Amino acid sequence: MDMFAVIKTGGKQYTVAANDVITVERLEGTPGDVIAFETVLMLGGEKAVIGSPTVAGATVAGELVEQARGPKVISFKKRRRQNSKRKKGHRQDLTIVRITEILTDGQKPSGAKAAKPVALAAAAAGEARDESNLSLIAGIGPTIEKKLRAAGITSWSQIAAWGEADITKWDEELKLRGRATREEWVEQAKELLAGKPPRAKADQAELASGEDR
Numbered sequence: 001m002d003m004f005a006v007i008k009t010g011g012k013q014y015t016v017a018a019n020d021v022i023t024v025e026r027l028e029g030t031p032g033d034v035i036a037f038e039t040v041l042m043l044g045g046e047k048a049v050i051g052s053p054t055v056a057g058a059t060v061a062g063e064l065v066e067q068a069r070g071p072k073v074i075s076f077k078k079r080r081r082q083n084s085k086r087k088k089g090h091r092q093d094l095t096i097v098r099i100t101e102i103l104t105d106g107q108k109p110s111g112a113k114a115a116k117p118v119a120l121a122a123a124a125a126g127e128a129r130d131e132s133n134l135s136l137i138a139g140i141g142p143t144i145e146k147k148l149r150a151a152g153i154t155s156w157s158q159i160a161a162w163g164e165a166d167i168t169k170w171d172e173e174l175k176l177r178g179r180a181t182r183e184e185w186v187e188q189a190k191e192l193l194a195g196k197p198p199r200a201k202a203d204q205a206e207l208a209s210g211e212d213r
Helices: 118-128 142-150 156-160 164-173 185-193 199-209
Strands: 004-009 012-016 021-025 034-037 040-044 059-069 073-079 084-090 093-103
Touching: 004 034, 012 021, 021 059, 156 185
Parallel strands: none
Antiparallel strands: 004 012, 004 040, 021 093, 034 059, 059 093, 073 084
16 A cells, blocks of 8 residues: 555645645645655555554655636625615635645655745744734724733634634623624634735725725
8 A cells, every 4th residue: 555644734634645736725845845744644555543642753745836726706795774884805815735645753854955944834833923012913902902911812722712702701891892793703703813814904905995805
């Protein structure tokens, strides 16, 4: 049986083997670069090896084929009785990679160009994010941010973990008047944690242009 691996990148898992072509969320690089996927969850073949959580010494290497974009997705939001509507289009940035090698025992990817380790790049991006910057959530201005911090809510992770009961509780205690639900704070916090750009900046650009997007 040919060897295969289960890797994780962009928050998703992929089962890959040599010569497979996969499309993943955008990775840094240019066509021809060697990409090293270091988050290997499982190796399969004659003998399966399951990671705990990752397989020690395992790396999956691939060649960056193309930087692409996904199909356009339209979202439309209308607020009843507030004369407000918003139409936005989004195209996900994607990277097409051809799998070249499945390596074990600490072997390094071959190739003319230096490999770009995906796991390390993701970690660096995570370190650069400031989860305490609540103002990046659209709808949280200085006054509301002050209320949230006084109540001990200081990070995106806390807001992302809110359930319906939490939203109701904080709406009543902090007199948010339904803003958390209406402006999708939980969804925004999850997007920020996933590395997506803040909606707050998009909203500011929209207000500056005077047009719905």
